Amino acid sequence: MASKRPATTATTALLGVLGIVGTVACSASSGESAAGTTPASAPVSVSAPISAAERESGPGAPGIGDPDFPTDGNGGYDVGRYRLRLDYEPSSRHLSGTARIEARATQPLTGFNLDLSGFTVRRVTVDGRPARFDRSGTELTVTPATPVRNGASFAVEVTYAGEPKPVRGSSNLGTYGFIPTRDGAFVTCQPNGAKTWFPGNDHPSDKARYDFSITVPAGLTALANGELVGTPRTTNGRTTFQWRENHPMASYLATMTLGRFEMRQGRTPGGLKNLAAVDPKYRGELQHLYDTSGRVTDHWSTLFGPYPFSSTGGVVDDFPAGYALENQTKPMYGGFAPDDSIIAHELAHQWFGDSLSIKRWRDLWLNEGFATYAEWLWSEHEGRATAEQLFRRNHSAAADDPIWSYAPGRARADDLFNNSVYTRGGMTLHALRQRIGDPAFFRLLREWAAEHRYGNVTTPQFIALAERISGRDLDALFDAWLFTPRKPTAW
Ligand SMILES: [Zn+2]
Secondary structure, three states: OEEOOOOOOHHHHHHHHHOOEEOOOOOOOOOOOOOOOOOOOOOOOOOOHHHHHHHOOEEOOOOOOOOOOOOOOOOOEEEEEEEEEEEEEOOOOEEEEEEEEEEEEOOOEEEEEEEOOOOEEEEEEEOOEEOEEEEEOOEEEEEOOOOEOOOOEEEEEEEEEEOOOOEEEEOOOEEEEEEEOOOOEEEEOOOOOHHHOOOEOOOOOOOEEEEEEEEEEOOOEEEEOOEEOOOOEEEOOEEEEEEEEEEEEOHHHOOEEEEOOEEEEEEOOOOOEEEEEEOHHHHHHHHHHHHHHHHHHHHHHHHHOOOOOOEEEEEEEOOOOOEEEOOOOOOEEEOOOOOHHHHHHHHHOOOEOOOEEEOOHHHOHHHHHHHHHHHHHHHHHOOOOOHHHHHHHHHOOOOOOHHHHOOOOOOEOOEOOOHHHHHHHHHHHHHHHHHHOHHHHHHHHHHHHHHOOOOEEOHHHHHHHHHHHHOOOOHHHHHHHHHOOOOOOOO
16 A cells, blocks of 8 residues: 655655655464364364264354454454455445355354445355354354364355445545445545445455456446456346456455446556556546556566566546555556556556555554555656665655554554664665675565465564575664664664
């Protein structure tokens, strides 16, 4: 994510010049607490293996185990694919649909939770059989007719309807989730707003594939992640768009942004599918968005390794969100024309944030520090300020600048998108580059992206890889830059 706020400090003023003030949020959980309700030593009878497991079974945890976001996500299962069949009517703001969630149990389950905010749930089935369900806050608790065995695949279908309500006024996060607009909706869900439009395991540590079938009034366009499947069909004045993202995706990156759009589709110079869409108010920006997104994606592919997904692009809607979000394959720009720096930022996230997703939100610098550093690399690539110059300008902030009192390696739940996570995170990478040299540094970026492609990552994993590739002990450097609440003096 990147926010486009007025610059207020020396540090943000520089970013303002670049057209971006970093702000991004994500949460992740280690999942360590999710399993383990069955003792490893549980006796298993050869003649009746199920009964032993079921004696130990219980409900899945109501949170996936992120210490800073304890009720986000859920324990006891792993989602493989969401099939979302949704209908939205902008005039009444009514959304109705069925979510089919295909998952695998990671413990014996007598019940489990899904995250869902608002709506009336009409029916829940598990493997086709009606299941009991209860609502409490944003937790939807499902009790299947028979327990789910550990390791078993199962499918939950939830039929629901109502008026989606975005999350508002959350600490330092602004408005996010499903946001109704004049002509449709702007849907950006970081860190935990997917629950405002579909039930699921709303935490980046449980990534899944997605199929979308979205029906809207004819004349409007519904945009989701991945690629369009077939041709949109219109019957009785309503058009259905089918999209498929066939690579694992964190829930906060899913979108169903819809409204009036002008589009340009084709391929990048490097041959990758490219789709740009803009609200008619921004039609003058369509070509720039299309061309720049293609050029940036191709360049990052040479620097970070092969593009992880099947298409690239970007969407400018007229909702004045004041931020952009790196929705997988389709970054969303909320109410402003993005310059090439912010496009470079959101597309770098396709590698760092989307393909490699954090397990815990406190490691958010792995997304935002990398995307901010990518802005500097793009600036240098374009013949403007070099990464070294941008590093030095940022590092010249006074010792009492707030950026130094916030340790970016531990993003705080109450201030997730702090400028330090972005800018000091980016400076951390430059300090590392200075220490280990360009060949090792850029090899590290490529190996990091390749080794954890489509997976989840943590800061200790990154530090370990940096030490392995460089052959150096880097603890002091990372301690000073990521974990110490004062200005690093040496690197
Ligand atoms: Zn970002």
